[in-house]
Amino acid sequence: MANLIPVARTVGVNRIVPTISIPYPLGDPATPKEVQHKLRYHRVGVALDALSTEIEEPRLFEVKV
Incomplete structure (x- = not known):
């Protein structure tokens, strides 16, 4: 990440x-807790999928907002 x-x-x-962002890589403290949880949960899920994906060359995994 x-x-x-x-x-x-x-x-x-x-x-x-x-x-x-740099100070808050997985969330935005200005948003409600429910929104932060949704952002964090989604990004960590994408990261876990990235780890389990076979790749041949460097890859940027898309994060849908």
Whole structure:
């Protein structure tokens, strides 16, 4: 999981799941708790799917908002 996608690609990360921001990678404290939970749950789910996906080359996994 990374919020600086170009840096992740530069250092050779092979599975990249975009995050929201540097201080709050998985949520936004300005939103209600229910919204934060939904954001976090979805992104962690995408990350787990990324780990279990066979890949041949580096890949950016899409996170739908």
